[in-house]
Amino acid sequence: MSRWVEVCPEETLTPGRMHHWEDNYWVVMVANVDGQFFAVQGNCTHANVPLAQGVLEGHTVMCCQHRTKFDVTTGEILEHHVRSDTAPALPDCAGKPMVEPKSRPLWVYPVKVEDGSVWVEMPDALPPVGIIPERRRRGRR
Numbered sequence: 001m002s003r004w005v006e007v008c009p010e011e012t013l014t015p016g017r018m019h020h021w022e023d024n025y026w027v028v029m030v031a032n033v034d035g036q037f038f039a040v041q042g043n044c045t046h047a048n049v050p051l052a053q054g055v056l057e058g059h060t061v062m063c064c065q066h067r068t069k070f071d072v073t074t075g076e077i078l079e080h081h082v083r084s085d086t087a088p089a090l091p092d093c094a095g096k097p098m099v100e101p102k103s104r105p106l107w108v109y110p111v112k113v114e115d116g117s118v119w120v121e122m123p124d125a126l127p128p129v130g131i132i133p134e135r136r137r138r139g140r141r
């Protein structure tokens with residue numbers, strides 16, 4: 001059975017802002033796009049970086065690590081940097097050439113505003129690997 005979780009006060013999530021929320025099983029990013037709220041998987045599908053650390057422009061969030069762009073309304077990838085023979089790979093944070101991204105779309109969650117808070121509906125199934133918080137995958141709680 002799914003459950004609704006309260007992720008933040010509505011007043012703190014003003015238009016153009018994002019909020020990162022997680023528990024032991026789920027990582028979620030909620031965004032306010034021109035007064036409409038959206039909830040997606042909170043970590044980038046490329047290398048698990050929190051998307052709330054990125055940049056939100058309209059309905060597009062750009063990951064701060066390698067600049068993959070996702071649509072927060074659908075979870076789809078809008079743009080990512082693919083290594084090719086004609087364009088050198090972008091460096092990662094350590095300055096090494098980045099491997100080709102293995103990105104996939106973000107999970108999208110139902111979201112609502114009620115009683116002055118933003119709520120996200122968590123599915124009843126456990127999340128697949130990649131959506132589980134990093135600390136839990138390493139065995140820490």
Ligand code: FES
Pocket residue numbers: 044045046047048049063064065066067068101
């Ligand atoms: S970690 Fe987000 S694009 Fe690489």
